Amino acid sequence: MDNQDIQERIQALVDQEHQLREASASEDEVEANRAELRRVQESLDQCWDLLRQRRAKQETGGNPEDVSARPVDQVEGYRQ
Helix, strand or coil: CCHHHHHHHHHHHHHHHHHHHHCCCCHHHHHHHHHHHHHHHHHHHHHHHHHHHHHHHHHCCCCHHHCCCCCHHHHCCCCC
16 A cells, blocks of 8 residues: 555545534434444544654655554554
8 A cells, every 4th residue: 555545545534534424313323423433533543644654764765665554552542
């Protein structure tokens, strides 16, 4: 997966996030949407982290293919 692929994945996830936030639904669907929204947000965080890792590797003369997506629990634990 190259940077362009990651950016396209990010855009698809952002679109999905917006759809989930705008969906008006029954109470059961709201709960399902919350779980799906959480999954989408975690995936977004992983993609952004991977893209940052790849760019940092490129900027320092390294091979961006040497990095990989970090686990959700690690990415979600970062302080912002």
